[in-house]
Amino acid sequence: xxxxxxxxxxxxxxxxxxxxxxxxxxxxxxxxxxxxxxxxxxxxxxxxxxxxxxxxxxxxxxxxxxxxxxxxxxxxxxxxxxxxxxxxxxxxxxxxxxxxxxxxxxxxxxxxxxxxxxxxxxxxxxxxxxxxxxxxxxxxxxxxxxxxxxxxxxxxxxxxxxxxxxxxxxxxxxxxxxxxxxxxxxxxxxxxxxxxxxxxxxxxxxxxxxxxxxxxxxxxxxxxxxxxxxxxxxxxxxxxxxxxxxxxxxxxxxxxxxxxxxxxxxxxxxxxxxxxxxxxxxxxxxxxxxxxxxxxxxxxxxxxxxxx
Numbered sequence: 590x591x592x593x594x595x596x597x598x599x600x601x602x603x604x605x606x607x608x609x610x611x612x613x614x615x616x617x618x619x620x621x622x623x624x625x626x627x628x629x630x631x632x633x634x635x636x637x638x639x640x641x642x643x644x645x646x647x648x649x650x651x652x653x654x655x656x657x658x659x660x661x662x663x664x665x666x667x668x669x670x671x672x673x674x675x676x677x678x679x680x681x682x683x684x685x686x687x688x689x690x691x692x693x694x695x696x697x698x699x700x701x702x703x704x705x706x707x708x709x710x711x712x713x714x715x716x717x718x719x720x721x722x723x724x725x726x727x728x729x730x731x732x733x734x735x736x737x738x739x740x741x742x743x744x745x746x747x748x749x750x751x752x753x754x755x756x757x758x759x760x761x762x763x764x765x766x767x768x769x770x771x772x773x774x775x776x777x778x779x780x781x782x783x784x785x786x787x788x789x790x791x792x793x794x795x796x797x798x799x800x801x802x803x804x805x806x807x808x809x810x811x812x813x814x815x816x817x818x819x820x821x822x823x824x825x826x827x828x829x830x831x832x833x834x835x836x837x838x839x840x841x842x843x844x845x846x847x848x849x850x851x852x853x854x855x856x857x858x859x860x861x862x863x864x865x866x867x868x869x870x871x872x873x874x875x876x877x878x879x880x881x882x883x884x885x886x887x888x889x890x891x892x893x894x895x896x897x
Contacts, residue, residue, distance in 0.1 A: 622679075622771075622784050624808055624824055624858055625669065626865035626894045633668040634865070634894030641886030644753055644845070650884055654692060659757065662686040663702065667892075677709040677730060685740065685759050696757075700741055703760045707734030707769055719776075726775045734767040736788075744795040747837075754845045754883060755797065755835060762793035778812040782824075792839070800833040800847055808854060822858040827851060828871060832878075848878035850885055865894040 626632055639662050645655040666682040683702035688695055709732035716726040740760020747755045768787045773780060788802035808826035815821050834847035856869025868891035876885055 621804070621806075621828070621890065622786075623806065623854070623856075623869065623890070624782055624810060624822065624867070625771075626858065626867070626896060627820070627860055628669060628865075628896045629671065630897065631668070631670045632865070632894050632896045633666070634892055636663075636665045636667055636890060636892040638663045638665065639889040642754070642756065643884045643886070644879075644882065646882050646884060648881075650881065657689055657691045657753065659690075660688045661756075667894075674714070675711045677711070677732075679707045679709070679734075681705045683740075687757055687759070689757055698757065698759060700759045702740040703736050703765075704739045705734055705736040705767075707767060708732045709769065709771065723777050726773075726780075728771075728773050730769075730771040732769050734769060736761075736765040736767070738762045738764060738793070742793065742795070744797070747797065752845060754879060755799075755843065761790065761799055762795060763791045763798070765790045765799075778814075780810050780812070782808045782810065782826075792836075796838055798836045798839075800835050803831050805829050806854065810858075818862045820860045822860075822867075823856075824858065824869070825853070825855045827874070828854050845879045845882060848876065848880075848883070850876035850878065852888065856890075860896070863896045865892075865896055867892055867894075 621638070626634075640660075642659040642661070643652075644657045644659065645653065647653060663683045663685050665684070668680050670678045672678065682704050685699060685702045687698040690696075709730040711728060711730050713727055713729035715728075716724060719725055738760055740758070742758050742760050742762035746757055750757075766789045768789075770783075770785050772783045775781075783806070785805045786803070788804075790799040790801055792798040806826060806828040808824045810822045810824035813821040813823075829849070829851050831849040832847045835843040837843055851874045852871045853874055854869050854871050856867060858865065858867035868889070871888040871890070873885060873887055878885060
């Protein structure tokens with residue numbers, strides 16, 4: 590147990606020192622995993638995510654006629670496949686629906702986003718009975734992934750709105766990579782799940798590079814067997830993201846970028862035979878985004894998943 594916690598601490602510390610992310614998980618290039626549905630072989634499902642962002646804020650978060658409200662909605666096809674006992678593959682195909690409102694005028698942008706694939710290797714799979722006769726189960730998965738530029742990127746968007754975060758895009762136009770780790774420990778029906786991810790963004794052909802992204806979340810959950818084939822898992826925890834500024838022209842930092850945010854998470858997962866449904870609400874606890882000129886709103890995510 591001590592070795593596992595030490596490994597997770599090293600991963601987290603190493604990523605934090607590198608400083609990383611696009612604004613608050615909104616816009617392009619961000620995905621949240623959270624609690625995976627229980628599946629032995631494969632799963633496929635649809636997730637819906639809702640996020641908001643307010644930009645052009647003055648000192649202390651003051652609003653003005655320049656203040657812009659942005660909404661990012663994503664309908665995402667996601668799936669997982671366990672290959673043997675040690676390998677796992679996850680895939681994400683997002684369709685993004687972005688909107689921006691200022692002084693009563695609203696802009697819309699929608700289309701496929703950047704497709705991502707993440708592969709995991711199970712480094713630890715251990716279970717034993719404690720002295721008190723309770724079952725203790727542990728698992729640790731480590732891996733990496735790739736995100737390909739399938740979403741549309743409009744370079745004029747940034748050039749015409751240089752004082753606005755470059756989030757109002759469907760894709761990044763860059764091939765990016767992730768390093769991932771998932772650790773789960775469960776004593777009978779009570780468990781704790783931890784996910785850490787470090788996203789390495791490359792420079793796109795328009796000479797723009799989003800800041801690398803580090804995300805960490807920890808969730809406590811409790812499994813309730815409500816019926817023979819029905820399991821409920823209420824969960825709660827925290828989600829942390831940290832960011833460095835985007836760069837343009839290989840060396841110029843983009844002022845309206847970077848920062849960090851801390852969110853609470855609370856949700857419920859339900860498995861009914863071969864169907865899993867769930868959702869969570871993520872209220873903002875604290876944030877420091879783009880030198881306080883940006884403010885993120887609370888987030889919501891729901892999913893319906895088929896297990897087979």
